[in-house]
Amino acid sequence: MKILEDSLRMNSVYYVGPLSETVFSKLLTKYPRLNQADIVDKVTNLTNRVPRELVRLSDAIEDKEDPITNEILEDCASTRSNSFYIVVWEYFLGLHEVSKHKFYKALLKAFLGNTSIADFEWDFVDLGLIYRIKGDLNSTMNRILCPPVQKALLKAFMDMPLTKDIMDRVNLGNISGQEFEQALLIQFITSNKPIVPTATDIVNANPTSIHWTSNIVRLSDFQTNRSAKAKE
Structure with missing residues (x-):
């Protein structure tokens, strides 16, 4: 978690890429709302085990009611994709x-x-x-x-x-x-x-x-x- 906090600093540069399955699973335990058996595969797929994307997904569901469903995750991913599209275009x-x-x-x-x-x-x-x-x-x-x-x-x-x-x-x-x-x-x-x-x-x-x-x-x-x- 210290690495994630430090990565938000403007004078810090960290490698952005997927973690190993084992490391990502450990990180996911810090996000219990996303670490549910019925959605964990979807979370892993949508984030591709990238810490930054896990943090953003956690922020996106902050105002959502439990239980978090695959449909909610897809909606969040669609919103995230739209923001990426603007950057690319x-x-x-x-x-x-x-x-x-x-x-x-x-x-x-x-x-x-x-x-x-x-x-x-x-x-x-x-x-x-x-x-x-x-x-x-x-x-x-x-x-x-x-x-x-x-x-x-x-x-x-x-x-x-x-x-x-x-x-x-x-x-x-x-x-x-x-x-x-x-x-x-x-x-x-x-x-x-x-x-x-x-x-x-x-x-x-x-x-x-x-x-x-x-x-x-x-x-x-x-x-x-x-x-x-x-x-x-």
């Missing part, structure tokens, strides 16, 4: 055009769980919406902090002119090969429904439907680094 609007394109591509890679240390500028990293972990071969990877942040980034991504322009050209059938790849990734990222293109054999005969499904948008599948837990 203001950041995006403040960029010049070249930086907007770079940020757009960095977000696309982040949703796919395939970012490197160079993909996001430091001023975005300093917003506390992503954290960094060590990847393979001692590389540094970016990860989205928690589900409310992921939802905010996804909404901002879909509101960006580049996304809308690509999807409009898909509908018109006027799109380059690289843009087609981006459009396909956008569909994977934003759709919970299977993508069903029609394929043919090598002589363009025997058409058949191919069902593609993706779990990319589920933060638990790719954002949380389960194998690289903090040392206790």
Whole structure:
């Protein structure tokens, strides 16, 4: 708790990222209203075991009546996501055009769980919406902090002119090969429904439907680094 209190000081900088399951469970005991058996999994998922998000969630339920339900937690997470969206969108609007394109591509890679240390500028990293972990071969990877942040980034991504322009050209059938790849990734990222293109054999005969499904948008599948837990 002393660390959490110190982290509010303007002259202090602390690593923002998920705790190990064991450490987070111990921290959660300090928040008995959130440490109930029927909601603890939801609390863990929404906060992604990030101390700052646990503190904010505790503040958000302060005026709520007991028992705290999963529905209440979802409402709090939605409010938190909206506040993150404002931060992301203001950041995006403040960029010049070249930086907007770079940020757009960095977000696309982040949703796919395939970012490197160079993909996001430091001023975005300093917003506390992503954290960094060590990847393979001692590389540094970016990860989205928690589900409310992921939802905010996804909404901002879909509101960006580049996304809308690509999807409009898909509908018109006027799109380059690289843009087609981006459009396909956008569909994977934003759709919970299977993508069903029609394929043919090598002589363009025997058409058949191919069902593609993706779990990319589920933060638990790719954002949380389960194998690289903090040392206790």
